Amino acid sequence: YLKWKAPDILFRNTYDVLAELTDNQDLIAVWCGQWGDMGLPPKQSTFLVHAMIARHYMYGGYYPVGGSWRIADSIIPRIKAAGGEVFTYARVENIVIENGKVRGVKMQDGHLIECPCVISSAGVSNTFEELLPADIAAKAGYERKLKDVQPSSAHLGVYIGLKHTAEELGLPKTNFWIYPDNDYDGAVDRFSENKTEPFPVVYISFPSAKDPNYLERHPGTATIEIVAPAPYEWFEKWRDKTWGKRGDDYDAFKQELGERLMTYLYDKLPELRGKVDYYEVSTPLSTNWFGGYQRGELYGLSHTPERLQQKWLRPKTTIPGLWLTGQDILTCGVTGAMMAGVLTTTAIVGVRKIAPLMKRIYS
Ligand SMILES: Cc1cc2nc3c(=O)[nH]c(=O)nc-3n(C[C@H](O)[C@H](O)[C@H](O)COP(=O)(O)OP(=O)(O)OC[C@H]3O[C@@H](n4cnc5c(N)ncnc54)[C@H](O)[C@@H]3O)c2cc1C
Structure with a gap:
């Protein structure tokens, strides 16, 4: 969708785009001064992600009062109030598939949690290489698709x-x-x-x-x-x-x-x-x-131009009942992961049902 709507410049590498504006290497270095925020230097990174990070700093940075644990602390009561439950230190061994559909998750301690819908934010490499049975991931084409993306820097x-x-x-x-x-x-x-x-x-x-x-x-x-x-x-x-x-x-x-x-x-x-x-x-x-990141990745998948053009990096998978969310389907960062949550929710419940939530976010 982005590729269709957005200009090609956004999918080129950051350095090439900036080098068309100036040959002053110090100036380019200043413009790319926060490359560490996506873990890729300018000749490898996507201009789109660079531009989003650079622009957000124009309005300053944010720090959660009380520290980052306050993010979970604020969300958990909402999940519980809606009838949900949160388990910590609870590792999923694998996603259980039956007759080609999601049946639930098997926990490392042996418990089976049955459910028709699993939303994975564990990262796409973990989801398709570690949590899904290998034959199912291969049959659905994810084994091949994962070859087109790389882990971000450790x-x-x-x-x-x-x-x-x-x-x-x-x-x-x-x-x-x-x-x-x-x-x-x-x-x-x-x-x-x-x-x-x-x-x-x-x-x-x-x-x-x-x-x-x-x-x-x-x-x-x-x-x-x-x-x-x-x-x-x-x-x-x-x-x-x-x-x-x-x-x-x-x-x-x-x-x-x-x-x-x-x-x-x-x-x-x-x-x-x-x-x-x-x-x-x-x-x-x-x-x-x-x-849980297999290669100690700092930001999930690497933010290369190729990564942003992978159409399969989206909420809906080809396995009925399995959905993706988190940084790998959008961009890294707390905001990237949060907006991926909005994207996945929209994909599951539909645009009409998400409208009241969007109104609250943007009002
Ligand atoms: C050192 C560091 C500093 C950062 N600083 C910032 C910053 O200042 N600002 C910012 O915006 N971003 C920052 N980031 C990036 C940001 O933390 C990530 O982009 C964001 O947390 C991604 O959210 P996510 O939900 O997609 O993945 P994660 O937050 O990684 O959540 C995925 C979860 O899945 C769990 N998981 C994996 N496998 C399993 C399994 N088998 N069973 C159960 N659970 C599993 C993991 O334990 C993890 O809790 C930083 C990252 C790092 C590493």
């Missing part, structure tokens, strides 16, 4: 705790995006080939400085988060080991990467040296362990 996270308030430490409310130079694509390639090269992008964020009621919950403290890309392949050899027990070599590698990332923080804010109380490093295996 990442490292450093979660830092400090025993001073953001105000005492002078922490900013803005994010830092740190790059080695203006050649973002080159920096990604160099780093992928040689891990001693500088990180192609380092994002530093100050959640406690942004959250107006953080100190009511955690007086006298502050938090900082660092995110940077790291290829999944670097960690693959520890894939089958249990979280927290992956061995000394894994811990040493994590520590080395964590220390490297901490130098980016101290370089920008040297006054924090000696003030950090604690930090913990996550790797793509942590994202796999906690979020």
